[in-house]
Amino acid sequence: MRYSVERIEENIAVCEDDDGSVLKLKLYELPQGIREGDIIDRTENGFVVNSAETESRRKKMAEMQRNIFGKKRK
Structure with a gap:
């Protein structure tokens, strides 16, 4: 499952899956250094940050913001 x-x-991370279901996790259950906007995957060993998906979504959001606010990329 991806969140x-x-x-x-x-000390609580509020996470949401693609269906909108909310999961509240204690920070000690997550990888150290977790940040808002990170994409995490649940594995049989716990949670891991999906760095590729996190970066992809951050780029997509930045592009959407540029389109909305009309700012040119430098």
Whole structure:
């Protein structure tokens, strides 16, 4: 299962899957250095950051923001 880290509140990461289901996890259950916007995959050994998917989604969001706000890429 894949989740997006939507926000971090104190020691809890609020995560959401593609269907909109919310999962609240304690930070110690997640990889060290987890950040809002990271994409995590649940494996049989716990959670891992999916770096490729995280980067892809961040680029997509940046492009959408440029389109909305009309800023040119430098």
